[in-house]
Amino acid sequence: MGLRYSAYIESPSPHSEVDSSDYLRTNSSLYHLLADSRRMHFSHSSQGRCHRECSNSKFITYGCRRCRTHLSSSTQIMSKDYRGKTGDAYLMGEVVNVIQGEVETRPMITGDYIVCDILCHWCKSLLGWKYLESERKDQRYKEGKYILELQTICRCE
Numbered sequence: 001m002g003l004r005y006s007a008y009i010e011s012p013s014p015h016s017e018v019d020s021s022d023y024l025r026t027n028s029s030l031y032h033l034l035a036d037s038r039r040m041h042f043s044h045s046s047q048g049r050c051h052r053e054c055s056n057s058k059f060i061t062y063g064c065r066r067c068r069t070h071l072s073s074s075t076q077i078m079s080k081d082y083r084g085k086t087g088d089a090y091l092m093g094e095v096v097n098v099i100q101g102e103v104e105t106r107p108m109i110t111g112d113y114i115v116c117d118i119l120c121h122w123c124k125s126l127l128g129w130k131y132l133e134s135e136r137k138d139q140r141y142k143e144g145k146y147i148l149e150l151q152t153i154c155r156c157e
């Protein structure tokens, strides 16, 4: 299909420290409202039914929705309970083929974080952000982890 894979997820590329001074920040105030707000849990406990995905669910590769560059996989999902700027988002352990935008401190519901946006290294679509540091100890598990917005990614077959 003529897809372009600059690096496969099995072999993560070294961090590309690209100077993104030409990268324009977009609506960062929106992040303040929406970023990191955990979705409310409504437990569907009636009749004991539960739609949680099983551990034997199919391996899924996620790619950039615009250019299908590989970004991550279902094995890297740490949580599906996040919201990004555009809607639902996943917390991911490892994401490849992205460049990092400007580093900034961003206030979120669970405290201040030092983060940078992440962009597809091929088409420069905004995909989410990376947590670099948290001011709160109990949120430090997010450091070095990534938010991928579902609106910006697709499943690659």
Ligand SMILES: [Zn+2]
Pocket (backbone or CB within 6 Å): 064, 065, 066, 067, 068, 069, 120, 121, 122, 123, 124, 125
């Ligand atoms: Zn892309």
